[in-house]
Amino acid sequence: MSSTSSDPVTVALDDDIAALRAGLTSWSHLTLGQRARLLERVRVSVVACAQEWAEQAALMKGLDDRHPLRGEEWLSGPYAVIVALDAYARTLAELSAGRSPLGALTLGTAPGGRVTVPAFPATPADALLLSGFTAEVWLRPGVTAQDARTTAGLGQRHPSDSGGVGLVLGAGNVTAIPVLDVLYELVAGNRVAILKLNPTMDTLAPTFRRALAPLIAAGFVRVVTGDGTVGAALTGHAGIDHVHITGSQATFDAIVWGIGDEASRRRRDDDPAMPKPITAELGGVSPVIVVPGEWTTADLRFQAEHVVTMRLQNAGHNCIAGQVVVISRDWAQRGAFLSELRSAYLGAPQRPTWYPHAPERVARAAADSPVAETYDGGGERVLMVIDAESDASALETTEYFAPILGVINLPGTGQQFLDNAVAYANERLTGTLGANLLIDPATRTGLGSGFDEAIAALRYGAIAINAWTGFNFLLANGTWGAYPGGTLEDVGSGIGIVHNALLLDGVERTVVQGPFRPFPRSVGTMTDPAERTVLPKPPWFVTARTGAEVSEGFTRYQMTGNVAGLARTLALALRA
Template sequence: MTINDSPTDLHSAVDAALSDLAEGERVWAATSLTARAELLGRVRELTGQHAEEWVDAAVSYKRLDPQAPLVGEEWISGPYAMAAGAGSLEHSLLSLAEGRSPLENAHFGVANGRTTVRVLPTSVFDSLLLSGFSAEVWLQPGIGRDEAIRAAGLAQLDPTRTHGIGVVLGAGNITSIAPLDVLYELIAHNRVVALKLNPITNLLLEPLTKVLEPLIAIGAVRILTGGADVGEYLVQHPAVAHVHMTGSAATHDLIVWGHGEDAAARKASGQPRLEKPITSELGGVSPTIVLPGHWSKADLRFQADHIATQRLHNGGYNCVAAQAVVISSEWDQKDDFLRELRAAYEAAPIRSAYYPGSDDRVAAAESTYPDAEHFGGRLLLPGLRGDRSETLLHTEYFAPVLGVVELPGLGADFARAAATTANDEFAGTLGVNVIAHPATIQKLGAAFDILIEQLRYGTIAINAWTGAGFLTAGATWGAYPGHTLDDVQSGIGVVHNALLIDRPERTVVRGPFRPAPRSVLHGEWSLTPKPPWFVSNRTAATTGRRLAAFAAAPGWDKLPAIFASALRG
């Protein structure tokens, strides 16, 4: 639903959408779990049918070359993620409809005193397509296996008890964020949903309307466009019970507290202007911790490419893009590593700065760090220590800016220092990456386990990028628990979580240190070549298209073509 500029049209269109949803809530409450699963299955299928239109819209507003391998990012982080998420939620609802918990057949474990649930791999397909990758959700302390099984399902344990109308304020960067958030509101919280698109993504209105049509048809979803005035009227509307947003902490605080002296007074008194609950995913300054070890030239080259991807994927406009690489100043391969990082940063494809304000944020970083190294509009800030790193660690640039922060120490001493810096100095708690040679992990032993346990982040990726956690449907996605409205950091609550796990603490993702075939030659059980989300992957567009088609309609017959494309990447 497109809203015109006049306040009268604005209000009437929002009112009409919310009126539709009020009726739709009654329909949704009367919809059985089996029927809900069928609706999600239809959404999954429609994602595949309209995937090309979806990707074309993203390519257009992000100003990508339609023939470039970078288009693979749009296939994977758009239709693939959506189809995989819808399919996993569909499976959870079918389990509940049969009287079974979504976790009934899950693999449970224990890590640092917490119960864990494996969310990758969960099928033979997972094991083949993401060979060597794994992910587990750590539950909050004190929650055991039996309680986790009993509580899994969240609001769908009582599907007839709905919870009003939820508003989703969509993101402007990754195109699956908004529709996946819609599904989470609808399923995990049993709320019908008004999705307000970010104006940057208005070209997605048509494909998303087609994809979500089964839910729109029964009145469970409405999609709105428009500017900040529409969002303001929508979130303040008395018919709305809950708000979920993706964006910056500044935008969150504007919604919750207002601006200027009034906002300060409200914060001081603990009386927010938004008089309803809000959850959020707000990004932050994500670190990549590199543990010193003995790396081959091929290791240095691959991991430099890996880190360049962590920063430059989607042009750097990711809430979990790595912004600071934390390395040891005493690592005897530090200079070799930095040389490869510069080369990877320089070799990464140049792309348009499509996200509003990007050039200004790059200029601000350059003003703070005048000795920054330039690579086609991208900045690399090496050799930062002590006070020089403060601005980098406290400011989410949301732009192609990457700093290298050096800390003293080796071995367990460096690991402890890196964890303390990541926890205490970095803004936000959404995601942290840890890169370590397998021999280093083995040598550290318990000290490595302590490092992972001490990191207070919603997603921790070991020899992987936290973006892989975003793509894992069963993983939780969101900040580390404990933030509050007046100190929101990376947000409150989680999304994705297709197994509908109650009271998660974090997701831990693990990947291979080396790509195949080197991984196999060095004893790592992984057949995954260079992942298709790497910015340097030459066949990412073809692989991404084939992965999206597979997620929309899984089948053994699709695997050979996916493998063939992936191996050429």
């Protein structure tokens, strides 16, 4: 299974994969209870290096220890990994006791006879820290509640049946992603794994090795760095049984089909260059559908800041960043909303556009669009409000992965607008990873079942109603991945899912719902169960004045359970 090369890098990779193949035997002999305890040890090591992790990630992205957005790196790094480890350990404990991970859950239904599985809140801490937010996993039509209960567990239902050695080609933008993808290989796929970091993450390699130390010491995980030649050596290595990538469609196609004339020939002959099983999360162009209603001035401002957060969190370098705002040209408050959107876009804290080649993409978009509005003086942010006569194809089909936001106008109000927006998102926008939708409680009530049917018609793997799909990403029991249907020939936003700590089979999507108004403005609508929240402006808002402190505080509470520290964090949250 090893190569014959004497190149030191190749020899080192051979040694790593040989060690993992030896570790397979140990992994297959661990009981489910032992696996749960091993993940608890990993949790301890993650907690031990959480501060180092968050601080190094912030510095990597140009955020010093006083920057108001440094808290992003707590939530999208150690926080996400800790909640996932806790959730996987709970699932393994249930399976070890002979119970389904869904045994204590009440399953529901969604349009089309779909079965739904509650995913959030999963713990009392969830309900306290993020009150008003809920999530459920929708299973594919035809999957019954009994099917869901009996199949939950995936690779851990038969733990001695090894899934082999997996390769994780890690993302370069969000620090939790590589670690979460390794955990999913281990638990869902029952595979040991080698993690190849994206070069943007190389400075974090020592931190990741410390965080995963119990798995590395046992021979279940290896972490390597290097350029594309290392990735190519790994994807082609005979000792790799499965590949998972978080990245771009271009990279996926190059791995599977090759490049240039070779790729064309292989596609024509249905002869992949890499025939191994592969799963992928590849991003896309995410819509933010704004359903017209009667909004207060505070509503307009809050939701404008919400949209700006969807675009500017992590400087826009997110596969799930909102890119196309879809609004009604017939909405009486359209002008007022756009005014608030421009103000929030301009007023959000400045930060580096740090991801490789992103500044060039911003400059090209500003130069190529006749309606581009630039912000920050140097053109670091672009807003494009596109009218019916302008060509929107670049905005609709290019995942900019940069601070570029567009606005599209569609006709209609009420159900007509919503149906138009759903059809537009499904048919015109590239990708099926995530869609966001903003709607006030009165308008939603007025639409009745038509609203639910519209949500069911949206072909996206993550949907957020009065929330951002970045929240979906943070959910351990939720699922993360494209809407089903991607193939090697037409991969779209990807194939398969990750996270999924309940280890569900037959998944279609995860739907998150949040409150339209934050506390204390939510008090007036608390008779609506969907609006009951005591959470003020969420800490992940780029406009949250105390977001850095609250994000760190939330993570530290998740780490330690310290109630006194939580009280201080909640007090800060009220000042957001």
